[in-house]
Amino acid sequence: MKTVLIGVGQAGGKLTRELADFDSRMGFGAVLGAVGVNTAEADLQELPFETVLIGQDRVKGHGVGGDNELGAEVMQSDKQEVLAALEGRITAEAEAIFVVAGLGGGTGSGGAPVLVKELKRIYDVPVYALGVLPGRNEGAMYQVNAGRSLKTVAREADSLLLVDNDAFRATGESLGEGFDAINREIAQRVGLLFASGEAVEGVGESVVDSSEVINTLRSGGIAALGYASGESAENAEGNINTVMSTTRRALMTGTSLPEANEADAALLVVAGVPDKIPRKGVERARRWLEEETGSLQVRGGDFPLDSDRIASLILLGGVERSDRLEKFMARAKEAQKEAEEEAEKQEDPADAWRNDELEDLL
Ligand SMILES: Nc1nc2c(ncn2[C@@H]2O[C@H](COP(=O)(O)OP(=O)(O)OP(=O)(O)O)[C@@H](O)[C@H]2O)c(=O)[nH]1
Known part of the structure; x- marks a missing residue:
């Protein structure tokens, strides 16, 4: 399946790089091209393909710090630049577009749904998302961000291929240490999926075809x-x-x-x-x-x-009825409730007199 990749945010960019590397190492030729989009300039510098820095007027190249509403806003304002970078890459040969993002942060989490929606409006080929769920030990903000983003991307994209960071974590390894290994695991699986249907000479009747991948994802x-x-x-x-x-x-x-x-x-x-x-x-x-x-x-x-x-x-x-997803959505809702309660507490000025953040003088 000839695919164009767009990595949004840090995780999205790193995963896209890994996917493009795997495809070229294996000689599959299924990845037609890749573009990286981010609000953080430093993250883009590490990517060996064309990149677009968005939200410069708002965050000056420093990232959105986990604020996915801001991530969505800046993608909305700067989407023309992203589309311009894609032009000429999404050729008649392209059979699918994949928007790749970590759903727990700010730029990818907020930007991916906006971009998917825009691409769907413009292109006839299926627009899929490859989304990464935060591990269960990541903080409440990541869970809430991912819950909101997941819901929106699943609605907007032709299908959302989900990867749970906990699925590939080796025991004893912290999530950060494990990212490179996790990305390699993901790239191998997803890279083979892209390459399915790209087959090779001397093919038999039973060789899988891109349309079978597309039909399997058709139910959304x-x-x-x-x-x-x-x-x-x-x-x-x-x-x-x-x-x-x-x-x-x-x-x-x-x-x-x-x-x-x-x-x-x-x-x-x-x-x-x-x-x-x-x-x-x-x-x-x-x-x-x-x-x-x-x-x-x-x-x-x-x-x-x-x-x-x-x-x-x-x-x-069509796995949305799975136990794992239900558990994740419950986790995201719980984290959202706690965050709201915390915000309410902080808004009550009377709390400043009750808590012991400032010690009494006498
Ligand atoms: N699998 C994988 N997950 C990652 C990687 N880097 C970050 N994550 C996960 O992605 C989420 C954070 O998203 P990032 O991509 O770092 O954030 P961002 O989209 O760049 O947004 P801001 O940093 O807020 O501007 C967290 O849930 C991390 O666990 C990575 O290389 N691989």
Whole structure:
């Protein structure tokens, strides 16, 4: 699926860089181009593609400090500059646009929904978002920002592919330390998804096509991506169980949004050396996926890849009823309530006499 990427905010820019790197390292050629947009000048300097600094008149290149309403406002005022940078990149070849952002901060969280809405108005190709949810240990502001942004992006985009930062965190590692590793994990999964349908010469009938990715995401709402790989046997027969076990792991422990197992539609892509991919195993795994997700629309296809491993990539479309999302939205609402209570407390001047921030003289 030939894709143009727009990274908004710090996380959005870093992830976009990782995605573009992965695509060029693997020689897939699915990423047609990338643009980075931010309110913080320093973050843009690290990106090896065209960048646009927005909100300069308001924040002087220093970022919006987690204020996602301001992030939305500055994107709204400076959207023409962003669109100008995209012109010429979204060619007739482009099959999709992805707006990439961390949903917990300010610039990406506020800017992504505004940009998605604008792009949808202008372009005919699907406009998707790749959004990152804050880990559960991040502060209340991040949870509230992400809750509001998530709701809006899911409504505006053709689909919102969600990644939960907690899904890829290694034990004992702080979130900050883990970002690079998390970004690599995301880039591998999403990069393979982009590359699906980009296949290669000598393709068979079962090779997955971009339209299958697009159809799986057609129901809109929220999507998730699962992945797992295992060592390939010498021949297809020997890989029947491997495909079953990688598919199980991809859904049960390998998704970008843990516990999101119920879906409206799904796509199973099995990647590996073509004549080592077992037809019987793929069909069995596809049926298993149908049962597990409760979806009657489970597509399947191969992705020819020269590798000594075999991998299952599962795209789930329409996962908004998942437990994990309900838990996250409850967390965001709770954080919002606490923030409002805190603001009310601070607004009451009588509190200044009651609390012990200033010690009595006597
Ligand atoms: N996966 C991943 N998440 C990140 C990364 N950097 C930040 N985040 C997450 O993204 C959220 C913060 O968003 P940022 O992108 O840093 O913020 P911003 O959009 O630049 O907005 P401001 O800094 O407020 O202007 C937090 O929830 C972080 O956990 C990253 O490199 N990878």
